[in-house]
Structure formats: C-alpha cells, structure tokens
Amino acid sequence: MYRIIQVLNNNVAIIRIENDEQAIAMGKGIVFQKKKGDLLKKEDISKLFMLRNKESQQNFSSLLKDLPLNFITTGYEVIDTAISKFNYPVQEYIYVTLTDHIYWSYQNQQKGNYEVSRLPDMSKEYPTEYAIGKMGVTIINERLNAHFPDDEIGRIALHFINAKREGEPVTNEVLDPRQDIINQVEKILLNKGIVRTEENKNFYDRLMIHLNYFADRLDQPAEQVIFSKSLETNIKTDYPRAYAIGNEIYQLVSDYANRKLSDSERVYLAIHIQRLL
Structure with missing residues (x-):
C-alpha cells in the first residue's frame, strides 16, 4: 500500500x-x-x-505550474523508458527541458507554426539516442493523440545527447551547431561566476530552453517585438551587470547568425540573466 x-x-x-x-x-x-x-x-x-530526489520533485512541481499534466506524464514516460530500456544515464534537468520541448512542439503544430529543424542524420553517429528519439515520438503520438513528424526524432535524440549524465560522456561531437552556441554561452556564464546550482537550476534551465528555441529560429526573419525604450533603458540602468552579460550573449548568437537579431532578444536575455543573479 x-x-x-x-x-x-x-x-x-x-x-x-x-x-x-x-x-x-x-x-x-x-x-x-x-x-x-x-x-x-x-x-x-x-x-x-x-x-528520486528533491531536485526531481521540484522539477515536477515547477512543470506542474506551467504545463498540462498529460504533457508532463508523457515527457516522464519517454525519459523513464529511455533509462530502463536503454540503460541511459541522464541529468535531472532533462525532465524540464524535454517536457517543455514536447509541449511547445505540440503547440506549434496546432497553430501551424512548426518549422522543420533540418538537423543532420545522427542515426549512425548516435544509434542509441536516435533509437530513444524514435521510441519517444511513438510514445508521444500514442499518449497525446498527436502526429509528431519524424523530424522530432533528431530533436528528442539531441535532448538526450545534451543531458547525458557526467561520467558517461558522449564520445562524438554533437552535430547540431546549436550545441556549440550553448557551450559558448556556458563558458561566458562560467567566466562571470554563474553556474547551475540547487538554488538557481530552474532559472538556468529556462535560459537554456530559451537559447535552444532562439537558435532554432536563427535562419528565420527576426521577429520585431516592440518594447518601450524606457523598459530597455530601465533594465540597462537598474541591472547593468545582467544587461552587459545578456548583450555579450546576444552578440555571440548574432555572430553565429551573421546578421542583426531582434532587439527584443537582448532584453529577454538580460531578464533571464537577472533571474540567475
């Protein structure tokens, strides 16, 4: 009982x-x-x-505030099946990042906004992760009565590649250039004394989620979200350190895209960084 x-x-x-x-x-x-x-x-x-621990309990509670329960249980089933069936070691934050990804991919499909990722074929380089991605799409489609395309196999596989637990390193280079952006951002944060901790992990993971979706849209026209200039000025004045770090990340991603990005992204990044600080 x-x-x-x-x-x-x-x-x-x-x-x-x-x-x-x-x-x-x-x-x-x-x-x-x-x-x-x-x-x-x-x-x-x-x-x-x-x-299994306080972190996983807090992750579940955090997701429960933002996402429908059926998406959370579906995300957990994909991850727990990967752990049990493939003996795949994961870091706890994948429960947040993958579940969040499943929800927003579903929303984008429902709204007709889904964009194909054009990830390179990773089935030979990462056969285990690719098999997990394929299994994940099957579970998602069955549990959510959804129609996730095969394109999602690579995206789900990439979540597992990125979240493979320390001490179990992936030997091949991650094929997606997005990961290079994430690695560079993590170096910037580390140089500024910002690391993922028990206290800030939810905000840290949300920043990583934002960067993944930001990087996904780099080949699309910049969305110009209109902010009042006073808002950006206030953030720059009230949170100069967060604004400076956010701007450094903004410039890094802009260089990767080889074009000017939406000014709103600088504001979003500064807000994410301020939460971490």
Whole structure:
C-alpha cells in the first residue's frame, strides 16, 4: 500500500513509497473520491514514475505550474523508458527541458507554426539516442493523440545527447551547431561566476530552453517585438551587470547568425540573466 501525498486528478497522484521516496502514480480512476493521506493499492497502479530526489520533485512541481499534466506524464514516460530500456544515464534537468520541448512542439503544430529543424542524420553517429528519439515520438503520438513528424526524432535524440549524465560522456561531437552556441554561452556564464546550482537550476534551465528555441529560429526573419525604450533603458540602468552579460550573449548568437537579431532578444536575455543573479 502507498500513501497519497497529493491528488492531481482522478487518475494521477503523488504518492510516498518505500524509503520515504516519492513517485507519480497513474491508473484509471485510482484516486476517485480519495484524498491526501489515503492509501493506494499497488496492484491498482498502471504506471509509476519515480521522483528520486528533491531536485526531481521540484522539477515536477515547477512543470506542474506551467504545463498540462498529460504533457508532463508523457515527457516522464519517454525519459523513464529511455533509462530502463536503454540503460541511459541522464541529468535531472532533462525532465524540464524535454517536457517543455514536447509541449511547445505540440503547440506549434496546432497553430501551424512548426518549422522543420533540418538537423543532420545522427542515426549512425548516435544509434542509441536516435533509437530513444524514435521510441519517444511513438510514445508521444500514442499518449497525446498527436502526429509528431519524424523530424522530432533528431530533436528528442539531441535532448538526450545534451543531458547525458557526467561520467558517461558522449564520445562524438554533437552535430547540431546549436550545441556549440550553448557551450559558448556556458563558458561566458562560467567566466562571470554563474553556474547551475540547487538554488538557481530552474532559472538556468529556462535560459537554456530559451537559447535552444532562439537558435532554432536563427535562419528565420527576426521577429520585431516592440518594447518601450524606457523598459530597455530601465533594465540597462537598474541591472547593468545582467544587461552587459545578456548583450555579450546576444552578440555571440548574432555572430553565429551573421546578421542583426531582434532587439527584443537582448532584453529577454538580460531578464533571464537577472533571474540567475
């Protein structure tokens, strides 16, 4: 028997299991007319996603504020299946980045804004990650009644390549030039004394997500989002360090794109950096 910590809907709850660990329990109607503190039978649970530590618990809570529950459980199923079926070691932040990616890719498809990534074929260089990506697309399409294209296989594979746990390095160079941008940005942040910590990890991961989507759009016309000049001036005046670091990153990405980017991106980057500071 497992103890319910939080009821999420009739079919999903956060429960406490052995060794005081937490998990997401799923099953048809398993939490109907139940409340916090009630017990669940083990045999009634059809899927169980472990929340192995405080970071994974916080990641889940953070996602729950921003994304629909079915996208979160789908993202977790892709990752947990990769861990169990392929014995693939991941860093915890992939639960945030991959789930966020699945949601926004779905939204872009629904709105007709989906853009093909044109990633190079990585099936030979990264057969395991490519197989995970292929499996991931199948799970996503089944669970969300979606129609993710084969283009998503490479994108999902890239999330796993980037999030492979330290001590288990990927031997080949990452093929996507976006990763070079991310690596350069991480060097800039490190030089400024900014590293991913327990306290700032949510803001750090959100910046990385923003940069991935920013880099995805580099070959598209710049979107000119209109900011009042006073807003940018206030950010520059009130947060000079964040603005300077954001501008350095802006110039780096602009050099990669070999063109002037939207001025709004400088403001977005400064806001992300200020959250980290």
